[in-house]
C-alpha cells in the first residue's frame with residue numbers, strides 16, 4: 513500500500529511534467545485528517561496546505577506553527593468567522609461577497625491581521641446556495657477586493673459542477689479569469705482542480721491545484 517508521501521511524490525512528478533505544470537502551486541487539502549498527516553506531508557517537502565473548516569483549520573495551524581507552512585482556506589467563509597480565519601490562513605480561496613470583504617477590513621477599521629492573498633470564488637452552477645459569486649457580479653466584487661486594505665487579489669477560484677464536464681466548466685472559468693484581469697492585470701492566478709479533475713483544470717489555465725484524497729487517501733469522516 514502506498515503512503516501519502518509516495519502519492520504526493522507521484523502527483524508532483526505528474527504535475528511537473530504536464531504542460532504549464534512547472535509553475536503550478538500544489539495545495540494539498542488535508543481537511544478531516546489529523547495534524548500528523550500534515551506533518552508527514554511537510555516532512556516530504558510539501559509547504560502549501562488546504563483546509564476548509566474552522567476551527568479544525570485553526571487548531572492545526574496553531575499546533576504546527578513551528579513548521580512555518582502556508583495555509584490555504586478553501587472552504588466557504590462565513591462573514592462572522594472571516595477575521596478569525598484570516599488570522600492563520602495566508603491565502604483565502606473563497607471570497608464571494610462584498611459583505612465578506614468588508615468584514616475582513618474596510619477603510620475605517622484598523623487592520624489587526626496581515627494583508628492576505630485572496631481568490632474571488634465564482635459559482636459555476638445555477639444554484640445560489642453553492643459557494644461563489646454569480647458571474648454577473650464578478651467584476652464588482654473583484655473591484656471591491658482591489659479596493660480593500662485587507663486583501664491582495666490573486667484571481668479567480670471555482671469548483672467544477674457535478675453535472676457538467678469539467679472541461680466546459682473550466683473553460684468558462686478561464687473566461688471569468690480574463691474578465692478579472694481586465695480590471696486587475698496583476699490578478700493572474702486561477703485556483704481550480706481537485707483530485708478528479710486537476711489535469712483538465714491545468715489544461716485550462718489553473719495555477720493553484722487543490723488536491724485532497726488523491727494524495728491523503730479517503731477522509732476519515734465526511735460532512
Ligand SMILES: *Cc1c(COP(=O)(O)O)cnc(C)c1O
Nearest residue numbers: 541564586706707722723724725
Ligand atoms: C475538499 C476540497 C478539495 C479537495 O477535494 P478532493 O476531491 O479530495 O481532491 C478541493 N477544493 C475544495 C474547495 C475542497 O473543499
